[in-house]
Amino acid sequence: MEEVKLMKGNEAIAHAAIRYGCDGYFGYPITPQSEVLETLAELMPWETTGMVVLQAESEVAAINMVYGGAATGKAVMTSSSSPGISLKQEGISYLAASELPALILNCMRGGPGLGTIQPSQSDYFQATKGGGHGDYHLIILAPATVQEMADFVGLGFDLAFKYRTPSMILADGIVGQMMEKVVLPPQRPRRTEEQVREQCPWAACGKGTRKHRNVVTSLELDSAKMEVNNLRFQETYRRIEENEVRFEEYYTDDCEYLMVAFGSIARICLKAIEEARAAGVKIGLIRPITLWPFPKARIAELAAKTKGVLVVELNAGQMIEDVRLAINAPTPSVHHFGRMGGIVPNPGEIIDAFYSHYPEAKA
Amino acid sequence: MDFNDIIRPENKVYSRPRLLTDNITHYCPGCSHGVVHRIIAELLDEMGLEDRTIGIAPVGCAVFAYNYIDVDWIEAAHGRAPALATAASRLNPECLVFTYQGDGDLAAIGTAETIHACNRGENIVIIFINNAIYGMTGGQMAPTTLLGMKTATTPYGRRVDLNGHPLAISPLLAQLDGTCYVTRQSVHTPGAVRKAKAAIKKAFNNALEKRGTSVVEIVSTCNSGWKMTPADSNKWMAEHMFEKYPLGDLKNV
Numbered sequence: 001m002e003e004v005k006l007m008k009g010n011e012a013i014a015h016a017a018i019r020y021g022c023d024g025y026f027g028y029p030i031t032p033q034s035e036v037l038e039t040l041a042e043l044m045p046w047e048t049t050g051m052v053v054l055q056a057e058s059e060v061a062a063i064n065m066v067y068g069g070a071a072t073g074k075a076v077m078t079s080s081s082s083p084g085i086s087l088k089q090e091g092i093s094y095l096a097a098s099e100l101p102a103l104i105l106n107c108m109r110g111g112p113g114l115g116t117i118q119p120s121q122s123d124y125f126q127a128t129k130g131g132g133h134g135d136y137h138l139i140i141l142a143p144a145t146v147q148e149m150a151d152f153v154g155l156g157f158d159l160a161f162k163y164r165t166p167s168m169i170l171a172d173g174i175v176g177q178m179m180e181k182v183v184l185p186p187q188r189p190r191r192t193e194e195q196v197r198e199q200c201p202w203a204a205c206g207k208g209t210r211k212h213r214n215v216v217t218s219l220e221l222d223s224a225k226m227e228v229n230n231l232r233f234q235e236t237y238r239r240i241e242e243n244e245v246r247f248e249e250y251y252t253d254d255c256e257y258l259m260v261a262f263g264s265i266a267r268i269c270l271k272a273i274e275e276a277r278a279a280g281v282k283i284g285l286i287r288p289i290t291l292w293p294f295p296k297a298r299i300a301e302l303a304a305k306t307k308g309v310l311v312v313e314l315n316a317g318q319m320i321e322d323v324r325l326a327i328n329a330p331t332p333s334v335h336h337f338g339r340m341g342g343i344v345p346n347p348g349e350i351i352d353a354f355y356s357h358y359p360e361a362k363a
Numbered sequence: 364m365d366f367n368d369i370i371r372p373e374n375k376v377y378s379r380p381r382l383l384t385d386n387i388t389h390y391c392p393g394c395s396h397g398v399v400h401r402i403i404a405e406l407l408d409e410m411g412l413e414d415r416t417i418g419i420a421p422v423g424c425a426v427f428a429y430n431y432i433d434v435d436w437i438e439a440a441h442g443r444a445p446a447l448a449t450a451a452s453r454l455n456p457e458c459l460v461f462t463y464q465g466d467g468d469l470a471a472i473g474t475a476e477t478i479h480a481c482n483r484g485e486n487i488v489i490i491f492i493n494n495a496i497y498g499m500t501g502g503q504m505a506p507t508t509l510l511g512m513k514t515a516t517t518p519y520g521r522r523v524d525l526n527g528h529p530l531a532i533s534p535l536l537a538q539l540d541g542t543c544y545v546t547r548q549s550v551h552t553p554g555a556v557r558k559a560k561a562a563i564k565k566a567f568n569n570a571l572e573k574r575g576t577s578v579v580e581i582v583s584t585c586n587s588g589w590k591m592t593p594a595d596s597n598k599w600m601a602e603h604m605f606e607k608y609p610l611g612d613l614k615n616v
């Protein structure tokens with residue numbers, strides 16, 4: 001049954017994974033997401049649902065364990081933070097190329113390099129534009145609340161299995177670390193072996209009663225065939241773009257200006273907007289929930305009726321490129337406000353930034 | 364004797380194993396891979412494991428192993444086969460999971476995955492083809508390349524000062540608490556093939572009985588990479604490779 005709890009976003013990921021009926025978690029400690037593995041170890045799901053939990057020797061090994069598990073049709077996941085996600089890119093590219101479902105959490109910290117353990121959104125490019133080598137996309141879910149951390153585990157797995165492609169929860173460190181009320185879903189049983197075989201007829205899980213062997217591979221040396229594979233991947237991405245765009249809007253009915261923000265910073269933007277509205281300044285907010293596929297059409301539609309757009313991010317300006325591509329018009333003007341290195345702005349700074357770009361709004 | 368008498372089933376002394384496919388091989392004539400593939404195909408059939416085996420193919424010459432042995436396969440990234448095998452085995456404990464890896468895959472780029480899978484005592488089998496060279500990419504130096512051996516990246520012959528020492532990794536793996544069986548075999552004579560087959564059979568049984576990790580190193584030839592005839596390669600291997608990589612069990616508990 002459902003349960004109401006107070007916990008960190010990272011803890012919610014662990015609880016939600018067990019309750020979803022996840023078959024295996026493979027991870028490596030890194031701040032600020034180590035609570036995922038710690039919580040799983042504390043909950044010992046191998047004694048209840050039979051879920052496998054393993055601390056790997058490296059991020060590289062962990063994502064390749066995910067690859068091995070996913071290739072057998074199991075619902076498997078890993079989690080990490082920015083430097084660790086860079087290491088995982090090899091396996092992520094292989095997962096995408098082999099059309100395998102899997103769930104990856106990136107609880108972002110500030111980079112580049114070892115950077116800081118404080119929150120950031122500076123992996124937007126890496127997450128939404130591929131990250132590893134080759135032409136591919138991941139389904140990117142950006143939670144703003146602990147509730148969404150829990151909810152996106154199930155959603156991420158469902159989408160991954162529906163489209164046979166990996167999903168990523170792209171959380172900033174704030175969402176991973178803060179505690180909030182969360183409603184945990186009821187416990188679902190893990191799929192039986194028969195159900196796995198039925199859902200994943202492609203899985204390399206031993207032939208069983210199957211007459212032919214299954215081979216999971218990303219290799220195809222015949223260029224003509226490899227292009228066909230690529231066209232199939234792109235067709236999948238088009239279907240995802242058509243069907244899975246998700247976003248939330250606030251105060252967009254009458255807005256004269258628009259803010260675009262994802263993750264925890266969208267909530268700070270909302271506070272800033274409410275303060276501005278109290279002073280009579282009509283700003284609206286769109287919060288992309290799927291960063292890929294990106295809510296291009298809706299952003300273009302909203303922007304067309306506004307005088308200016310401010311993109312607020314915890315980075316130097318990454319999502320703003322997608323916002324500009326979505327609008328693809330000389331007006332309205334699109335500006336960026338961002339903090340880096342783990343700094344999180346308060347509502348006042350955001351409003352000041354807004355007025356600096358749009359001083360006429362104040363009058 | 365009439366031809367039709369000769370080809371009677373009861374006169375048959377040798378044939379392609381049922382689980383070895385008739386795909387045209389990409390291996391060079393004289394290469395050890397074909398013999399090892401045959402041994403594995405024979406054993407999986409004889410042991411009744413066709414329906415519950417998952418093979419993990421490497422990057423290297425054996426990248427296409429999945430074309431030849433008729434069981435389920437997963438093709439790994441370079442060196443990561445033991446990580447894939449770890450998850451495949453833990454999530455499918457009823458299956459026999461084995462990796463098939465070369466020296467570059469297992470003892471260079473995948474050293475960490477190899478050592479840690481062995482140290483955890485994963486119930487898997489690692490078949491390790493050591494031919495002291497990178498075959499697939501055109502004969503470059505491998506971690507196991509002998510001193511003085513000429514390769515595409517050591518045309519002067521491997522030197523300690525420039526390239527370091529050849530790595531004998533099986534003795535390292537034998538030290539780990541997670542391994543139950545580490546052995547070094549070869550397939551250059553009929554007797555050696557029989558011994559190698561017995562070793563792989565023991566390894567498969569260990570995995571099925573959940574006794575920990577088994578590693579079967581096959582000291583092998585690469586006549587193309589070594590630029591020798593297959594017969595000369597076998598001779599060269601016996602004369603040079605066995606000194607650094609002596610055959611026999613390193614651990615059998």
